[in-house]
Every structure is written in C-alpha cells, then in structure tokens.
Amino acid sequence: MPGTEASHENMPMTAVQKFLARACGRDRVEIGEVVYPKPELVIIHDGYVETVHGELAALGYARVRDPKRVVFVTDHEVAYTTQRAVERGRNIRKIAKAWEIGRLFDVGRGGHGHIFPMEAGLVRPGMFLFAYDMHCSNFGAIGALAIGVGAEVSSVLATGSLWTQVPETVRVELTGALPSGAHPRDVGFLLCGGFANGRWNVSHDNRIIEFCGSGLEAFSLASRVALCNSLTEIGVANVLFGSPPPGIDSSGAPDFISDLGAPSAGNIVVDLSTMVPQVALPGGPDLAADLASVEGRHIDHAFIGACGSGMYEDFADAARFVKNRRIADGVRMFIGPGTNEVARRLADDGITQMFVEAGAMVLPPGCGPCAGGIIAPLGPGEVSISTAATNHSGRFGSVDGQCYLGSPLTVAASAVAGCMADPRKFMSP
Amino acid sequence: MEKSLKKRGYCHVFGDRFSLDEGIMPFKFAIERVTDPKKLIPHLFKSTDPDFPGKVKPGDFVIGGQDFACGKPHVQGFIAMAALNLGVICQSMPYKAMRRAVSVGLPLLTGCNPGADFLQNGDEIEVDFATGEARNLTRGTSTRLPSMSPILRDIVVNGGMNGALAAWLKDHPEQAAVEPVALSDSSGAVPVSFVPARKS
Numbered sequence: 001m002p003g004t005e006a007s008h009e010n011m012p013m014t015a016v017q018k019f020l021a022r023a024c025g026r027d028r029v030e031i032g033e034v035v036y037p038k039p040e041l042v043i044i045h046d047g048y049v050e051t052v053h054g055e056l057a058a059l060g061y062a063r064v065r066d067p068k069r070v071v072f073v074t075d076h077e078v079a080y081t082t083q084r085a086v087e088r089g090r091n092i093r094k095i096a097k098a099w100e101i102g103r104l105f106d107v108g109r110g111g112h113g114h115i116f117p118m119e120a121g122l123v124r125p126g127m128f129l130f131a132y133d134m135h136c137s138n139f140g141a142i143g144a145l146a147i148g149v150g151a152e153v154s155s156v157l158a159t160g161s162l163w164t165q166v167p168e169t170v171r172v173e174l175t176g177a178l179p180s181g182a183h184p185r186d187v188g189f190l191l192c193g194g195f196a197n198g199r200w201n202v203s204h205d206n207r208i209i210e211f212c213g214s215g216l217e218a219f220s221l222a223s224r225v226a227l228c229n230s231l232t233e234i235g236v237a238n239v240l241f242g243s244p245p246p247g248i249d250s251s252g253a254p255d256f257i258s259d260l261g262a263p264s265a266g267n268i269v270v271d272l273s274t275m276v277p278q279v280a281l282p283g284g285p286d287l288a289a290d291l292a293s294v295e296g297r298h299i300d301h302a303f304i305g306a307c308g309s310g311m312y313e314d315f316a317d318a319a320r321f322v323k324n325r326r327i328a329d330g331v332r333m334f335i336g337p338g339t340n341e342v343a344r345r346l347a348d349d350g351i352t353q354m355f356v357e358a359g360a361m362v363l364p365p366g367c368g369p370c371a372g373g374i375i376a377p378l379g380p381g382e383v384s385i386s387t388a389a390t391n392h393s394g395r396f397g398s399v400d401g402q403c404y405l406g407s408p409l410t411v412a413a414s415a416v417a418g419c420m421a422d423p424r425k426f427m428s429p
Numbered sequence: 430m431e432k433s434l435k436k437r438g439y440c441h442v443f444g445d446r447f448s449l450d451e452g453i454m455p456f457k458f459a460i461e462r463v464t465d466p467k468k469l470i471p472h473l474f475k476s477t478d479p480d481f482p483g484k485v486k487p488g489d490f491v492i493g494g495q496d497f498a499c500g501k502p503h504v505q506g507f508i509a510m511a512a513l514n515l516g517v518i519c520q521s522m523p524y525k526a527m528r529r530a531v532s533v534g535l536p537l538l539t540g541c542n543p544g545a546d547f548l549q550n551g552d553e554i555e556v557d558f559a560t561g562e563a564r565n566l567t568r569g570t571s572t573r574l575p576s577m578s579p580i581l582r583d584i585v586v587n588g589g590m591n592g593a594l595a596a597w598l599k600d601h602p603e604q605a606a607v608e609p610v611a612l613s614d615s616s617g618a619v620p621v622s623f624v625p626a627r628k629s
Contacts, residue, residue, distance in 0.1 A: 032540075034578035050612070059594050062606035091612045152532065158594050158604070163531075163580050165524065206524030235525065 012259030014169040015240050016208045019145040022254060023128040029166050031263060036161040041069050041123065043131040043146075044153060045113050047076040047371065049092045052132070053099075055154050065160035068102040071122070073113030075366035077374050080107070085374075111339030111365030114138040114307035115225070119341050125250035130156045135307045135389050137232045140239040141224035142248055143256045147238065167237040168265035169208040169258065174215030176273035181424035183317070183407030184223040185309060185387065187270065188230020189278040193288030194268075196234055202266030204236050210258060212242030215272045220246055222311035226407075229308025233285045233390045277422055280405035282391055291410060294420045301384035301396070302333040302415035304408045305363065306370040309387035310338025312345050314408045319354045321412035321426050327359035328418025334361050334376045336368035360415070373397025385414050434536055434558040434582050436516045437566075438488035442550040443477065445494035449526065452477045453498060454506035463505060466512030473509040485513060490554060492543070493519030498526040504533060511535040511589070516556065518543065518574065531581050534589030540575040547572050558582055 013021070013028055021029045023037030044052065049072055056064070064070060072092060077085045089107060096104040103122075110116040114135050117123040125143035129136070134148030147164060149155075155162045172191065178184070195204040209231055211224075219227075224246075228239040242258060244250045277291040304318055315335060327333045335355050337343035343365050346352045352362060361376075369376040370388040377397030378384045384396055384403050391403035406414065409423035416426065443452070450456040455472055463469060474481035474491075491510065497519035498506065507530045510517070517530065517537040530537055536558050543563065548554055552567040561576035577585075587593040598605055 034580045036580060053612075056594075057606065059591065060598055060606050061594075061604055063604040065601075065604065094612060152528070152590065155590060155594060159597050163578075163584065165578075167524075235523070237524070 012262040014208065014262040015210065015256055015258040016145060016167055016169060016238070017262075018255050018258075019126075019128045020164065020166055031166050031168055033166050034163050035166060037128060037164055038161050039069065039130040039156065040127050041071055041117075041129040042066075042153065042156050043071045043073060043113055043117070043129065043133075043136060045076050045133055046072070046074040046088065046092055048132045048153070049095055050088060052151075052154050052157060053095045055151075056158060059158075061158055062098075064099050064101075064157040067100045070099070070101045070157065071103045071105070071113075071117070072096055072101055073105045073110060073116075074107050075112045075114075076371040078107055078364045078366035079375060081375060108340070108364070111337070111342070112307055112310055112367065114229075115310050115338040116341065116365075118142045118221070119339060124253060125245060125248060126253035126256040130162060134232050135229060137228045137236075137238050138225050138307055140228045140241065141221055142245045143241065143250055143253065145238060145240065145256075148232075165206070167206050167208050169210050169240075169263065170202055170204065170266040170268065171242070171264050172209055172211050173213035173267065173269045174211060174219075174272055175213055175269060176215055176271045177218060178215075178272045178275055181409060181422070181427060182272075182275040182277060183409050184219060184226035185230055185405075185407040186275055186278040187272065188227050188308075189280050189285060189288040189405065190275065191268075191270070192230055192234050192280070192285040193278075195231075195236075196286035200266065200268050202268060204231075204234060206235070206237045207265055208238050208240055209236050210240045210242055213269075215270075216241065216243060220313055221248065222313035225311060226308055226314075229389055230285055277407060277410050277424070279385070279410070279420065280391055282393070282402040282404060284392055285390055285405060291406065291420065291422055294404065295422055297420045298383060299331055299385050299414055299419055300382040301376075301378050301386070301401075302327075302331055302411050303336065303369055303376065303384065303386035303388065304411050305334070305336025305338065305368045306386070306388045307338070307367070308389050309408050310336060310342065310365075312342050314387070315342070315346050315351055315355070316349070318408040318412035319351045321409060321423060322358040322360065322416055323354045325358055325416045327415050331415055331418055332361070332376075333359065333415040334363050334368060336363040337365050339365050358416070369396045378403065385411050385420060387411055434577065434586055435555065436488055436490070436514075436536065436558070437555040438486060438490050438516070438553065440490045440492050440548050440550060440552045440554055441474070441478075441481065441485065442492040442548070443474075443494070443497070445520075446496045446499055447477075447493055448500045449498045449503055449506050450500050454503070454509060456503070458505045459501070459503035464508055466508055469505050469509035470512060473506065473513070485515070487514045488516075489513070490516045490518055490556070492548065493517060493522070495520045497522045498530070499523055502526040502529045504529045507533045507535050516558070518556070531584055532590040534585050534587070534592060536577065536582075536585045538574050538577055543572060543574060
C-alpha cells in the first residue's frame, strides 16, 4: 500500500529517518512508523546460510527475491576444523550457485563480514542494508545503516524487505579527549553498563545511539567501530554518528547525518578525559566495571580481534604492550586480524612479528573464538580476557569458562602480566 | 493488502514490567525449545495466576502496562497466546519481543494506556485493530486506542511470518521450487564464481 503522506514535511529529520525514507522511496518517514525498506545489500554469514536455505526450501522457495544484492561472507568457521565444516562450506557454494547469489566471499576471501565490506568499498556511506548478524551495526562507523535481523533474514531473502519500525534517536555527546591507556572500547563498556543500569534514565531499547561532540573528532574509523560494536549487544537499534567518517570520502554519498534540531529521545554527555580502563564481567557487556575491581585476577586465555576490535589500529595500539616482552607462561594468547587486508598490513609493518615474538598465535581473519569457541576455545574453569563482541556463558566454548571483555590495550597488558592488568602501568612515562 | 482485524473477549490485566520468562511462560520451555502450543497453553501465565489456564477463553485480551513481556525475547509465551487467539494491548513492549509476537501472528496494540476508567480485569471489550476503536461491552463505554500498523496487521492475519511468506510465494510463483537443491556431504563441490569487491 502507498506510504502515509508526511504530516510534518519541513520538520528536521534524524539520520535514521533519512536512511529509511530513502530505502522506502519516500521523502520522509515518521518515528514509530512501520515501513518496508529495501536494502542495497543483504549480508549473511557462513553460520546461517544452510539454515535459512532449509527454512525457505521447506516453505517451497527455490529463488530469493533479489539475489544480486545478497552477499555471503565466511567468518565464523574459516579454517575448517571438522569434517562438518568442510561439508558446510561445500553446501554454501552450492546454495550460492542455486540462488545465483551476487557475491560469495568464501574461506580466505575478505575476512570478517562486519569489517572487510567497509575497507573493500562494498558498504559505503549513506547505504542501507540488512544482515543476519546483529554486529553489522559496525557499518554505522562508515555512515551506513545496517539492521541485523537474525532469523527474519528469511523474509528479507524471500520478499526483498522486512518490516521495520522507525526508531527514536538518543544522542551521546563526547567531550574532552581519552587519556592515555583508555580506549574507545572502554567508552563502549561504560555506556553499556550505564544504559543497562538506568544511569541516565534514558531507554536504549530499539533506539539509535548517535555519537556527536568535539571528543568524536579524534576518533578513527576503528575507534568508531569499537563504539558501534560494544553497544550492539544491549539491544540498541543501531549506532550512528553526527559527522562524516574519518578517512573516507563521503562527499558523493546521500545525506546520512541528522538535521540540526532533529528529534531526540535523550541526551547524554560523556567526558572522555575521565575515562579509566573498563572490563565487562562474565555474562554480558552490560556488566561493566572498572578494571581496577578485577586487577590481578589470573587469566589462561587472551584474544585480540573479532568484529569490535579487528582493525589495524587495534593491533598496532596493542602491540606496544607486547613489544620486546613475553606473553606470561601458562597464558595462550591469540590475535585475529579482522580482514585479509588487515593481516597483510600487520605483517608488512612488523606488528605481527611483535606479537609472534612475544609468544602469541595468529588466527585466520574472522571471528576467532567469539563464534562459539570453534577455534582457540576456552576450557572449563578457565578465565579469558578478550576484545570479543560479547561474553555470555559458553561464548568461547565451555559454559564453565569465564569470559571477561576489555580493550585491546587491556588484553595485551594482561597477556603479558598473566593476570588482569591495567595498561597504564605498562606504559613509559 | 489490507485486511480487517477485530476481536472481542474478556480482559486479563497485568502490570508494568511484566517478564516473559517469569510471568508469562516458564523459562524451561524456552531452554527446551518447546514450540507445540498444546504443551505451552497449560502453563501460560500460570506462575502469575494459577487459575489463568482454566479461565482464559479464546479471543480474550491480555492487558499489559509498560515494558510488557520484558526480558529475553523468548517466543514460547507468544506461541501459546497466538494459539489461543488472544490479543495484547499494552503501553509498551521491548522491540524484539514485539517482533517475536508478530512473527507468530499475535495481534497487538502498543502505545496504549486505556486506564482503569476504561477497562478493568474481567471486562468484555471489542477492539478493531485497524482503527484502534475499542468498546467496553461490560460498561457501555468506548475509546480510541493507537491502531496497529497495516503492515503488521497483514502479517498477523496471515498467521505470522511463515504464513506471510507462504502468501508471498502464492503471489510470486516464479520463486517456487521446481527441483529442490540437494545438499549432502557426498555430492561434490560445485564451483561458484568468486566475485571479489574491487579496491579503489
């Protein structure tokens, strides 16, 4: 049916209104309205292709609506560690052929599906897309709106769209500058905990969290990704920014910035200069705490990578904590460059070598242990600190393992110390 | 395509922040992934009101306050409500819970605060989800609630997401299966052309 005529034609719009209006072929959509936006891309990872194919086949579907817009990525089980994985890879290739999928990024191609599409120019500023996996919210960093729809991706594939309620927007103004040793992931954890605890009395449920303010100017694309990723697990609709992405030419992109005076469902100010290193306690990113509260706790496992901390800067910034040092005995440490390109740059610049010489192991680009501990898992009773996207029970394999989250700096410092460690204590004065 | 959606039944009023796992359907059914309505219906709202399964009638309304069905968005409670042909009227509902409810075909109105002066526990009401018009047949009063989006109504009258997809396929036979793709571990790999994104 035709869309409702706009009743507030000249009212300022939030960025998400602009994205969704464009994707509906309209001038504007209203907050709270339910619409059918058409995505430019639909991204599904290797862990779900067989399932969604089975579901649609059971309903009698042989073809998806718009196959050329569909992208299969391979990041959950990259280095096949079981015969089942080999079989899954074969089935994914068959499904891609049968459905005439636009792009298949097979094992060893691209890397993490929440990162490489940005560096490859596949996901661009102003673009609207759907994806199976919620951490597609990373693309907010580049000025794209990607909605993770989970199992409802079957509807996107079948019909070319999915009902979406236009969300409200909460603004987070960043002021000041991050002190040395604090990291954007720390800001993300602090916000997760604050929203979950009702610290600001602002609901985050299905809200766009939009960052703005002078403090944002110093944030790289990787820093923006860290903010996007940390907040996703607590149930926000998405994470967007009030200024164009750094280092990306967005001059020709359609408008993806909120208007001045656009409606806001809450305003929060975070003074970056007060940030201290954070952790997320086992159970979820919303269980944020000052690192000081767990400092000295023994660790068995450390991991830098996954979709929230898999970019070049994450490893380059962490490397100085392992350079000319050794990973503590009894700690197994892994780094998982997010993409093939990140892996290449880290190797070219000698950063991989710093980690390897310290005793860390390098995983293939992808999710690493964050995809259920398929590779580099955690054992029962063990303790991990990592930059994973989340840390619910069993996330790294064993349900009896304890997964803490920290920034890449905190993880690197902890791996060297053999216990939860404050990166500020490992820095030269 | 727009279809009408009207319901008439008795009200069962619950409060604010009513939890899915604790108040609506015991968590164990989510863990066990039970999806058979016959197994779920006897437990619906039982932990809140032990008499509920005995007194609820098909077509009745569940009236929630703020943040109705909060907590992890497990679908089991919604499956039971949809199978009983219940309707939900509430002030607000977590977005993911609302999505799960719609996906199993449960009609709902959110943003509603009808208040005790319009309805109370046990009242019989009639609601038109398309217009939001609500009549209290017990008290002889009426009010206008926020209506349900025609997009969501269409999914619900089709019985939820799978019903909507079946209806779509009926309208788009070109997407239907002629020969299903056989997936197995012995059929050999089928090459697919790899189209890498070009770097600028």
